[in-house]
Amino acid sequence: MDYLDIAGSMxxxxxxxxxxxxQRELSPLVDRKWDKRKVERIAGADVxxxxxxxxxxxxxxxxxxxxxxxxxxxxxxxxLTPYIPGLLSFREIPAILKAxxxxxxxxxxxxxxxxxxxxxxRLGMASHLGLILDIPTIGCAKSPLCGIFEExxxxxxxxxxxxxxxxxxxxxxxxTRQRVKPIYVSIGHKIDLVHAVQxxxxxxxxxxxxxxxxxxxxxxxxxx
DNA sequence: GCGACAG
DNA sequence: ATCTTGTCGC
Numbered sequence: 093m094d095y096l097d098i099a100g101s102m103x104x105x106x107x108x109x110x111x112x113x114x115q116r117e118l119s120p121l122v123d124r125k126w127d128k129r130k131v132e133r134i135a136g137a138d139v140x141x142x143x144x145x146x147x148x149x150x151x152x153x154x155x156x157x158x159x160x161x162x163x164x165x166x167x168x169x170x171x172l173t174p175y176i177p178g179l180l181s182f183r184e185i186p187a188i189l190k191a192x193x194x195x196x197x198x199x200x201x202x203x204x205x206x207x208x209x210x211x212x213x214r215l216g217m218a219s220h221l222g223l224i225l226d227i228p229t230i231g232c233a234k235s236p237l238c239g240i241f242e243e244x245x246x247x248x249x250x251x252x253x254x255x256x257x258x259x260x261x262x263x264x265x266x267x268t269r270q271r272v273k274p275i276y277v278s279i280g281h282k283i284d285l286v287h288a289v290q291x292x293x294x295x296x297x298x299x300x301x302x303x304x305x306x307x308x309x310x311x312x313x314x315x316x
Numbered sequence: 317g318c319g320a321c322a323g
Numbered sequence: 324a325t326c327t328t329g330t331c332g333c
Binding site: 139140141144175183270271314 | 324325332333
Binding site for chain 2: 139140141175176178180183205207210211212216217231233234235236237238276
């Protein structure tokens, strides 16, 4: 079964046992390097749930580094898989892929409202989506899922490494705004942690959340 | 066994 | 994520 094929695992309900097997199989395929490609378009992806079985995905594409809005795409459809910590991909990615097909232009880098490799099996949604779309992605979560870390300093740009039990760094707790709760950045796919943090800060000029993700969040329908 | 647990 | 008002602090 080709799990990177949309029809391979994203068009049906996936249970915990199968989901974990898929993640273990795909995890080794994540590319943790940055190839220095030109980033002219950076996008944000988010999903809102109007009802328990309905998912509304939104994508907001911006120019980079100017951060001017280029285009948006939205798609609402039924979601078959319930939310289970560690298996978020199977609930949100189907709707995101359908919205993705509606985009007219290309995307150089995609920011996701989730973790990347800072995940129990090193395959959070940002990594999974990056593998499926075959583009660079970054995990930008608002709360931790796993790992150990210290509280970063109070200034914008202050950070602290997120490490697994073996001591390996799997992400960065990053303060994107002075004295505001930090976010959790991790490699999604086709990028390294240093560049991931750099791109997140460059696309987060004022608020806690990056411009692409804030727009995606709004477009998806969330009131906050 | 118990608690934690992206969105 | 969602149910939901006002309120405290910069």
